[in-house]
Amino acid sequence: MNNLTRKQRKMLYRILAAAALLAAVKLLPHLFPVPVWMAVPLFLAPYLIIGWDVLWKAVRNILNGQVFDENFLMALATVGAFATGEYAEAVFVMLFYQTGELFQDYAVGKSRQSIAALMDIRPDTANLELEDGSLEEVDPEDVEVGSVVVVRPGERVPLDGEVLEGVSALDTAALTGESLPRDVGPGDAVISGCVNQSGLLRVKVTKPCEESTVSKILDLVENAGEKKAASENFITRFARYYTPCVVIAATALFLLPTIALALLPASAQPAFLAGTDWTGWLHRALIFLVISCPCALVISVPLSFFGGIGGASKCGILVKGSNYLETLARTETVVFDKTGTLTQGSFTVTALHPAGGVTEDALLEAAALAESWSSHPISVSLRKAWGKDLDPSRVTDVEEIAGHGVTATVDGKAVSAGNSRLMEREGVQWEPCELLGTIVHVTVEGQYAGHILISDLPKPEAKTLVEGLKAAGVKRAVMLTGDAEAAAKAVAQELGIDEYHAQLLPADKVEQVESLLAKKSPGAALAFVGDGINDAPVLTRADIGIAMGALGSDAAIEAADIVLMDDNPAKIATAMRISRKTLRIVKQNIWFALGVKGAVLLLGAFGVATMWEAVFADVGVAFIAILNAMRCLHVEAFKK
C-alpha cells in the first residue's frame, strides 16, 4: 500500500468502493423487493464510480480524433452491456478492467524502479577540499577539473581522477559486475562509480561530471531504448492494424446476423442463426471490443528488452540498444582479435632454460637485475617473475642498446641480456629455443648462461570461452591476429578456436571479417570482439561490435555496440545467454498474448466466451506478460 503512488491509491479506493457498492446492489433484492425500474440507477452508481474517467477520456479522445483508443472500446463495450440489460456484467467488466490497469501500472512502475535502482551508481555528493583544507559537501556537477576531492571508505568515487594521496582497494562491482577489488595508490587513475573500500583517498579531478565514466555509462544505458529491435517495431506496427481490424470484425459480427435475422424469413435462415436474437450478437460483438486492445504486447516487448539490457548492465555488459541484443541472440560466428582479447596482452615469463652449471634462479636474477632500470614491457615481466626486491645499487654501467637488449655490471660481473642479435654482437654462442615466444638470452662475464622465454599468455577465463559460446549457440569461433603463424596456432589450439588467420595487418582484418560475413548463413549474425583500441573499423563492419576492457577507454565505448566493462572474455558468453533469454521471453509473450486473444476471439464469435474470458484476455494477459518480461532482469544465474 505504501509504495503506491497517489494516483494509484486513489484508483484502489475507487475499486474498493465500487466493489462494495456492487455487492450491496446485488444483495438488495434478497432483502426487500426492488421495483424493476430501480435496477438501472442502482447499478449506474458503482458503474460511474469506477468508470467515469474511462467514459470521459473516451469522449475527449473522440473529439481529438483518436477513435480506436482503449478507453473508447471499454466505454462502448460496457455501455453496450448496459443497453442489453446486462447491468451487473457491465459493472464487473469495468471493475476488472480498472483493477487490471492498476496492476499493470504498478508492475511497470516497479520494474522501471528496479531497473533505475540498478543503474543508480551515480554518487550524489562529492567532498570538495577547499583551500584552507576543510571539506565541503557539493554536487559532483559543481566540481571543477583540477580541484581535489576526498573519498572516505564506503563512499563512491564521485568523479574520474587521479589519486594524490592514500592507498585503498576499490570495488568496481557496480561498473563491471566483478567483485574483485582493484588496488589503487598515488598516481593511479580512479573511475567514478567505484566504491572506496578501505583507505581515505585524496583525488585530483581530471574530468568534468558530464564526461565522467559513470555519466557516460548511465547515458548509454538510459538511451538504449532508442534503438528499437525488429520485434518491437513489429509489435507497434501490428498494434496499429490489430485494433481497427477487431473493431471492424465486431461490427460485422453484430450487423450481419442482425440484418439477416430481420430480413430473411425464419425458414431461409442458416442453421447458426436459429434461436438467436440481435442482443445475443451484440453481446458477442462487445466481447470482441474488450479484447481489442493490444496493450499486453505493446508493453511487454519493450519491457523485456529494457529488462534484458538492465540485467546485462548488472553483469558489467553495456548494450547500446535493443536491436543489438536481438542481433546478438542470432550470432553464429564470433571473431576475436587475439592480443588483449584472448591473451593478456602483457608479457609473462613462461620458461627458464639455464645453460649447464647455472641455476634457474641465478639466470632470472641476473636478467632481472640487468634490466632493473628499464621500463620496457619485457623488463617489467622479468622483474615480476623474479618477484623479490632488487637492490639497484648492485647494478652499474647500464647501457640499453635499442633493438638488442641491455648490458650492465651486476655485482661487479658483466651481464648482458637481450635477443639473438645482441648475442651475435657480443660474439657469444647461443642456443635456440624450441618453444614459441620472445626469447631473452643472458650472458655472465661473456659466458652463455641460458635463455628466458617470455610470452603473451591466454587469459585464464579464455580457456572455457569457446565451450561457453558453443553452449550458447555459436557455431564458429575465429581468431584474427597480426602475430606470427606459429604463435597464433599455439593459442588457437589451446583455446579450441575453430579457425585462425595470422600475420594480418589492420586492413586485412576488415577483409577477413568481410569474407566471413559473406560465408555466414542467412539470418545469422557475426560478432567481432576486440579491445576497441585499434580495431574500430572492424568493430563497425561486423553485425555486432563488442569491445572489452572498456573501463576508462572512451574510444571503445564509442565504437562498439556492446561494451564489456572489464577484460574477462567469458562475459561474451554471458551476454549471449542474456540476449537469448530475453528473446525467448519476448517470443513467449508475443505468442502467449496473440494465442489467448485469438482463442477468446474465436470462442466469442461462436458465443462460447463470456465477458469474463474477454477481460482476462485483455488485462490478465497483459499482467502475466509483464511478470514474464520481468524475468529478463534476473541474471544472477549468469553472474557466478
Added chain:
Amino acid sequence: MKKRFKLTDLDCANCAAKMEEAIKKIDGVHDATVSFMAQKMTVDADDARFDEIMKEIVAVCKKVEPDCVINL
C-alpha cells in the same frame, strides 16, 4: 539538433507508440522516439525551427494523450 525531454504521466505503452508516430509526421522532424519505459522523448529536428516544432509536438501529444506532460 537532437534533444531529450522527460515525460510525466505517460501511462500507456500504446499511447507512446501513437505519440511517436504522430511526432514523426510533423514537418521538420527527422526522427523521434518515445520511450515508455524510460519516460523519455528524443526529438531530432531542424535547428532553425526547433522551438516552433516543439510547440507542434506538444500540441500533437496533447491530442493523443492529454494526461502526459512534456517537461520542456
